[in-house]
Amino acid sequence: MSKVLVTGGAGFIGSNVSHRLLSQGHEVVIYDNLQRQGTKKNVAWLRENHGQGFSLIEADVRDYPTLQEAVQGCEVVYHLAAQVAVTWSVSDPREDFEINALGTLNLLEAARSNDPPPIVLFTSTNKVYGGMEEVEIVEQETRHAYASLPRGVSEAQPLDFHSPYGCSKGAGDQYVRDYARIYGLKTVVFRMSCIYGPRQFGVEDQGWVAHFLISSVLGRPITIYGDGKQVRDILYVDDLVAALELAVERIDVSAGQVYNMGGGAENTMSVWTEFHEHLNKLLGHEVPVSYDEWRPGDQLVYVSDTSKAQRELDWKARTSVGEGIEKLYRWVVDNKHLFQ
Numbered sequence: 001m002s003k004v005l006v007t008g009g010a011g012f013i014g015s016n017v018s019h020r021l022l023s024q025g026h027e028v029v030i031y032d033n034l035q036r037q038g039t040k041k042n043v044a045w046l047r048e049n050h051g052q053g054f055s056l057i058e059a060d061v062r063d064y065p066t067l068q069e070a071v072q073g074c075e076v077v078y079h080l081a082a083q084v085a086v087t088w089s090v091s092d093p094r095e096d097f098e099i100n101a102l103g104t105l106n107l108l109e110a111a112r113s114n115d116p117p118p119i120v121l122f123t124s125t126n127k128v129y130g131g132m133e134e135v136e137i138v139e140q141e142t143r144h145a146y147a148s149l150p151r152g153v154s155e156a157q158p159l160d161f162h163s164p165y166g167c168s169k170g171a172g173d174q175y176v177r178d179y180a181r182i183y184g185l186k187t188v189v190f191r192m193s194c195i196y197g198p199r200q201f202g203v204e205d206q207g208w209v210a211h212f213l214i215s216s217v218l219g220r221p222i223t224i225y226g227d228g229k230q231v232r233d234i235l236y237v238d239d240l241v242a243a244l245e246l247a248v249e250r251i252d253v254s255a256g257q258v259y260n261m262g263g264g265a266e267n268t269m270s271v272w273t274e275f276h277e278h279l280n281k282l283l284g285h286e287v288p289v290s291y292d293e294w295r296p297g298d299q300l301v302y303v304s305d306t307s308k309a310q311r312e313l314d315w316k317a318r319t320s321v322g323e324g325i326e327k328l329y330r331w332v333v334d335n336k337h338l339f340q
Helices: 012-023 037-049 064-071 084-091 093-112 163-182 210-217 238-247 275-283 307-313 321-334
Strands: 004-009 027-032 054-058 075-078 120-123 137-139 144-146 185-190 193-198 222-227 231-236 257-261 268-270 290-292
Touching: 004 012, 004 064, 004 084, 012 027, 012 037, 012 238, 027 037, 027 064, 027 144, 037 054, 075 093, 084 093, 084 163, 093 120, 093 163, 120 210, 137 268, 144 210, 163 185, 193 210, 193 290, 193 321, 210 275, 210 307, 210 321, 231 238, 231 321, 238 257, 257 307, 275 321
Parallel strands: 004 027, 004 075, 027 054, 075 120, 120 185, 185 257, 193 231, 222 290
Antiparallel strands: 137 144, 231 268
């Protein structure tokens, strides 16, 4: 078993990654400033399941000396810590840059100072591809769709950073990739679509699948920005964790590579015109919503072509949209107290 660092390890994806690693017997160090909603509750859940089996460093990725010390002796680093909302990046682009771009550079420099350097896995975003205005989109009855990308967007899609969030995550994305080329670090970039699942405290500007489910169960208001026909491929968190594990196992293949990571063409859904049907079925009644203007940086369609990950990592999404939404719904219903 190895020593592993998970930055953002108390967040949604981080707590799921940490749980899997701890269950496998790894020595896990969680590095998190515990500022995001739900992070302290996720730490409590990890303590309930694993006791003192992990160490927690409550610190920020902008704190280079502390981060450098945390990386020491680690064989693998999952760099998940980030500012994750486009809306927040628009209102405070400086802090967004410092967390996502500078924080990632700090992590890479901390890794480079190790001998040998650890494997570094970085969760990037589909926002690095921007609005993809040159890609033709057609409007159908319940969704927008690509006119000629049946498998979705591949890693060959030109980069076009859109929004301060897209710029900061895109800068981190390219630094991680380039540290493999220039310094020989074993780094892997996952450009993620919409990830969802348990331990996700979704809010209006991030984590929309969980946000809609939580709001529906608790009777809170829901606002749809745009026409609700925006389409995303959604990936259940267990499938993402499996992909991260495979990237480590196959590091001789994955080092220096970029993978688009999502549910793929088989697991797409429009954010309301189709999603609300799942909600109505689970709750047994129609869920009321209001509508507002489109938000900046919101793609009409984004679907990941996951062929490269399937080919090189022997990975595919195993949780269907219906199955995953029902699993998350059951978790929300069973844990209403977490959202009060």
